[in-house]
Amino acid sequence: MKTNIQGTTLTVAGIAELSATSSTTFRDETRAALTAAVTTLDIDLSLTTFVDSSGLGSLIALHKTMAGRGGALRIIKPTPTVVQILELTRLHRILEIVS
């Protein structure tokens, strides 16, 4: 997992999986990387082949964190597998997805 801040955007990339064993670390490390200036959190899921319900939970948690500070979370280039899960759980309605 890599984090990179450009201006007011924090990008998190290089995520292979968001599962029960990795999602808590992902959430906490992302929160730790959020500086006061960050208003946009881009989660790059272009390499992510697996997201389970705890992974979805961590995305929601970060979405709420960003909303709480007046910012926004975006899902960047999710793989078809992940899109399917987001749509199935109807989270595509509340999470902004950038293809």
Added chain:
Amino acid sequence: MSLVQDIPIRPLSLGTPCELGVVREVCGRIRQFLAGCGMDAKELGELELALTEAGNNAVLYAKPEGRKLPVRYDVDVRGHHVEVRLFDHTPGFEFPERAELPDPEAESGRGLFLIQSLTDEAIYLRGRGENCLVLRKNWDFSRAVAAREEPKGSEVDRSQNVEDPARTLELMTEELASSFESLSAIFRFSAEVSASGNSPEFTRRWLNELLLITESDWFVLRMVDPRASMLRDVMHSFPDGAGAPTPLEPLFLTPTWRSSLPIELKAAIGRNDVPFDPGAPLGFQDPLAACGVAGTGFAHPMVVNDSLVGVLTVGRRDGTRAFQSGHASVIQTFADFFAIQTRSQQMQEERVQSMLTLRDLEIAATIQRSLLPEKLPSAPGIDLAGFYRSARVIGGDYYDVIPVEGGALLLVADVMGKGLPAALFAMMFRSLVRARTDLASRPGEFLAWLNTNLFRELDRAGMFITAQLAFCDVGRKEIRVAGAGHPPLLLAGDQGDVRETASGGPPIGILEASAFPEDVVVWKNSRLLMFTDGLIEARDPVGGLLGLEAAKGELAAAARGGLSGGETRDALSSLLVRFEKGTAPADDTAFIVMVTTHE
């Protein structure tokens, strides 16, 4: 080294430690295995996610002792689907019919929704200590398998294949694997049923699993209603509104027609499995034909100890998929287990019912005993003692001593038969006697009056009463006796001489107009014994009767020994015990002893 161990029993069976870290690994292994069976990436991804959710739950919710046990994943690839069974050691989950999505902002609670959405069938079976989640995903494996087994361009001789030892061994292994599955299901069923009893929910759950195991589509379970002699629809798997009434019409076990019987009745009456398929379809009038389920299947009668308990019918909509013997035997075994369980539950209920009845009888017995004279009246020079014993909880024998002006009325009575009906007549008899004590000094007339007043009821019930009434006239020092078909009264003098007095008429309830002549005996240092036939007809272990002479002998001995009333009673009672040697009495017994002690 991998934490995942192979258990080489099934196509794939994996036992893993109860740790979150290995869930992804084992799900990856299963994915790899199924990819090798020809499943495509999209289906694999869906099943992998469903399995991961299930595997995580199995770890996260395990009890501390459950964490020491492995989580097992059994994978079976069949023709048109893959089935994964995941065994967990959690306290078990509430598994809703259709899980809902939580609030969009919720950070958890999507697991069951994903499991159900990403599989074609998900059934959760809660057990004792171990639960099983059955997940099915449809996929046509048969083409992929066929393609691998029969490469294009090469001729394969099937008969040679079967004779090939390696192929034979493979077939046997498959057979063993499939019967292992059935056996383990049956063992789990029997363990669960003994723990929880077969409630309707339990039965439905197991029948649904039976459909899964045997690749069947529907069932109808009918049980015998013995009161109405019919088979009632207890449950069936046709959805409401699918054309089948709920419940199905009952089937009478004694049909008035014989041709084209419904198959369930044929199975019930013939005590044989009755199959049906497109070649031998359900009859036009068969209620199952109206349910739109014609296909293939069979009705299996459930019989325990030669008695029909019910009929289980299982079928597949696709008439071309005939039941193989393996699946049929699983259905038969399940049905037989279920029948035994049902029967033993019914017997348990009957035992409870009979205990309640016994309790009622005990209460009746207490009432009856309270009607026997608690303490016999005493008068100067007269010593009385009574004995009563019923062969059942309550009985039809009765004795009484009623003090009246000028003396006392002694009576013994024996209602034909034993048990409750006899006891009811004994009570009627007692009430009538107590109502007319003014007749006490004229026992013959008294018996005639009792006969007149009891005749109709006794005649209607086909019963009768034998009785003996004796009036002790204290002033005249004489006894006036009359009997109604009763054994003789015994009177022993102090020298041990015993005489019998047997005058009287027929039993009460035999002839509407009967006369009962009296006999008068003078009492002088006498020992009197009035008894019901239970005394002289007491039996020893080899069936011998005590007899009148033995009773006379004991009475004579008591007379010579100068025993009191109570001592004479005890001597006779101990004679009974010695003679019977523990044999249960066949009849009720009552007797009265009267000893006159001075002139």
